[in-house]
Amino acid sequence: MNTQVRGRTRNSAVCRLADGVADLATHHAIRRSVFVQEQGVFAEHDHDSRDEHPATLHVIGLVDGVPGGVVRLFPLDPDNPSGDWQGDRLAVLPEFRTSGLGRPLVRFAVATAARLGGHRMIAHVQLANRTFFRRLGWVPRSEPELYVGIPHVLMDIDLAAAAA
Template identity: 40%
Template sequence: MLCIDDLCEMADAYAPVEYLVREAAQQWERDEAMALRRAVFCIEQGIFARDDRDAIDDHARLLVAMSCNAGMPDQVVGTVRIHRGEAEDEWWGSRLAVHPAFRSQGHLGATLIRLAVSRANALGCETFLAQVQMQNVPLFRKLGWRMLEETRVHGRPHARMQADLAWYPPCHDPVSGFVTRAKVMA
């Protein structure tokens, strides 16, 4: 009897065509998000020595971008966290990270930012802020953010930026989240 593997070979360079961006709903999603943050902020960028976790993680909402295989999430490839600031209606986004192999796929950073602000907007946010690495300022400006001031965070240049909430309708269903498609490669 013939097997599908006898008739069809898998592509050598498989790339997901779809990504699900949502609030982390399962433990494996949270675990992979934290591993990705360590890889980006500790190993790749060298900002932290061993771990980037801090007290904010105890109460932050963790959002994830996951590649999908046959419509099902299978790997966390991006993450960001959101949390309340000092004022009840002030929210912050931080620790935005996308796996290097997926940075040119599906606008993942932009979609994570969109969900972060939209989710906070649904939770009563009146002001959404972030400390943005300088190389990412153009992306945030395209997404309706304005720079408030230049600053340094962990010894590196950043911009304190504020989102224009009019660009971000409230997201009341963060577990369903958003789906984004991969860029078509020519």
């Protein structure tokens, strides 16, 4: 289903947790496409130990049923999911960037962490995306600093307030 937003047609976006090997492969393929092939942030892959941890959640965003973006989230202390969470590896394929998929991916991550008892979510946000995150209720908490070799700003959001 398409919807009209400010004179533009937006396709319907749905976000869900990755479920099974095929979903995880899709999730990692989208991250590789954006962070390795397009942006050159990582040399071969962006896979790290967080991906293997059972507390880490991998999200897939679909536009009209086609996977177009992903985000990863996890509690900073896996033994305390009621504490702080981190959202990272937000990636939207170029052909889906005008679909509005980034917003539901971030909102899904925030709502999921809140539902699981999280208090706050942090993210290291590329400078070009600061305004996007501010519009979603995130607050900058640092001056720009290098994170994986690229200037980022640490931002956070109160999960209880965001869920209200």
